[in-house]
Amino acid sequence: MPKAIEDIIEGVENLNALDGLCDTAAGWVARATSRDAVKNALSGTWLSHPLHPVLTDLPIGAWVMASALDLTAGGSGAASARRLVGLGLVATVPAAVAGAADWSDTYGGTRRVGLVHALGNVVATTLQAASWAARRRGRHRAGAALGCAGLGLTVCAAYLGGHLSYVRGVGVDHTAFQETVTDWTEVAALSALTDGVPLRVTAGGVPVMLVRHAGELYALSATCTHAGGPLDEGAVLDDGCVRCPWHGSVFRLADGAAVRGPATVDEPRWDVRTDGDRVYVRSAR
């Protein structure tokens, strides 16, 4: 990353003055997305993939094509360019809502950068709205200039979004680089397990959570796929699931399936067997 950009992003990450606005806005979003169905829909749990990056392709693609028409087709492309700008404006609404849901689960410097990313997109969208209005009044050149400015700002905001994902790990599977343990590995004494109380163990250097529930023994990775929370410190639910203590994602003990977001990736499952009082695990195939 060029040093100047690195310095700017670091400056935003350390800008404590944003915290009041961050906390207020994140509180609104958290309340609005507190229902399981809403959280699952906006996070992308149903898609097994974060929804926000999928949706952002639509407005960005529409606005790129509008500016491409402005540059290459002149007046003959004016009507199509105006429709594309309008399409981008409509498509930006679900993208922003899904992004807000993801952002509300971030903290500290990551949350501050996310806020600036969002504000940049708000200004970019406002410029595109002004572009659409100018085009509608027949002022194609002004509309093209406003659209170009909006697109430039969108690219800057997208850079911050990429920083959040690829540098800060927002939205990535936090178990992606876990080792696969193929050999049965002794991890605990069966007598050390209390029904419904997770036990954190380690197999081949990988943290694993053992749970005995309703007479069955289960093992899942102990690192939450969403943001790396300690799943073994979560609550085991009556329906055979475990709830992460950090953001409330719920995973089924039997197969690790993410049944409540914000997690979009299932929790890695481990095979378990016992021999007398000894418990062994290995990565499930």
Ligand code: FES
């Ligand atoms: S770390 Fe976010 S739900 Fe587990």
